[in-house]
Amino acid sequence: MTIAIGRFVKPNVLIHAITSIRPLLVFSTLIRLVLILYSEWHDQHSLVKYTDVDYLVFTDATSYTLTPGPLNHAQGPLGKWINIGDPYRRETYRYTPLLAILLAPNKWLHKSFGKYLFSGCDILAGILMHKLLVSTILPHARRPRTDASHAPASQLAYPDSDVGSKNAAPASISEDDRRRRATLLVALHLLNPIVIGISTRGSSESVLTLLVLFTLFCALRGWWDWTAAMLGLSTHWKIYPVIYGVSCVGVIGMEHQQDGEKSQPRGVFPRIVRCIDVFVNAKTVRFATISAGTFLVLGTFVYSIWGYPFVHETYLYHLHRLDHRHNFSPYFYQIYLTYPSISTSAAAGPSMWRAFIRSPLTSFLTQLVLSLSSGLFFIRTRRDMIMGWFIQTATFVIFNKVCTSQYFLWYMLFLPLIIPRLSCSWSSSVMYLACWMGTQVLWLSQAYRVEFLGEPIFFRLWICGIIYVVGHSWVLAGIVNSYRF
Known part of the structure; x- marks a missing residue:
């Protein structure tokens, strides 16, 4: 049988097909097309829908936007002069109106247009990721020197490296090898069931990940004006990418000092002056101005039409x-216990300590401090920005007061890009993966009993949420420890 197949298909042809980016893109596209078509059939024949509830929210918001009326009109200063509706008439729509406009073909062409759009963003992200790996990341990667008993997990990016040889010196990677290994790494993203499921079910996260990835693409090339503009656009789309601004400013400031554009400070406090010079100079001010200006211009434009909503x-x-509904975050349980009585307890005048614990700003400030400080601590050069953004995002997600599965995409986006610089044994990689998935499965097993069986086991679910935070934090620490800065 093998001989017969070998007569028609040469091994090197099979290897080229598997490790070439074009077949991967075609295969990834076909998977998404099949699942989107299946979702239409499934939703018509099953009580449990394949399509995400958020997609229905997007579609309804688009309908409100495109069909203005006496009770449905944009509330901004210019809204009364423009014949356009208010997407915020749809409850639980918490996104920029640009998303509702982007999905207008849902009404004009086909109800699943948004799913095709989001899946297309996945494919574009894969193309951009491949270009980053080939041109920027893998050329600087080196085959790690290590014992055979501790073969690194990053060998996915170096499948032919001489990891078992004591005399193997670090060697650069040829262009053909770079493209082959880049394809294998991109496959981790494009063929990830979570990535495929979220985009084909109708979540808009893929649009944001594409914006963030393009922002990173510009930053790694030193196109700081473009980086600033894309960061402003990404922050307009969803607020969390603002955390990347501090790392960009830090890298720009370090490059400013290394270029020697300013003489070494002299005086009583030279270190303080030098530190200030890192963050406050012509380049950092320019970056902050463009980034904040892009965000404010977009926000002002949208506000002028849709107003305060x-x-x-x-x-x-x-x-x-x-949010008192159950989610991965352990914060939900305290909110769940006090949610019905918040108004009454507030009227009775709760103590300052209880008010501090109940305040949603408490958890927000915690995650914000951790994310911003990690961006400053781990990032010193452009090459480390990928890992720095991964740490910032993972920290932001783990300690967020609301966390669902789609949030994991925010930091999973960077995994294929940091693997070439990880020095981690296969046994450790398996443990990290088992912990990352196991804590989620544990939580989901209890969430299913709450959501579908109606069992009041919220305390048990809260314990699983704490286990999730501890487990994912341990995995993050392991990845950071194995990264070669």
């Missing part, structure tokens, strides 16, 4: 959000 639902809501 845009500001509240897209940004302010997330600052004071009290």
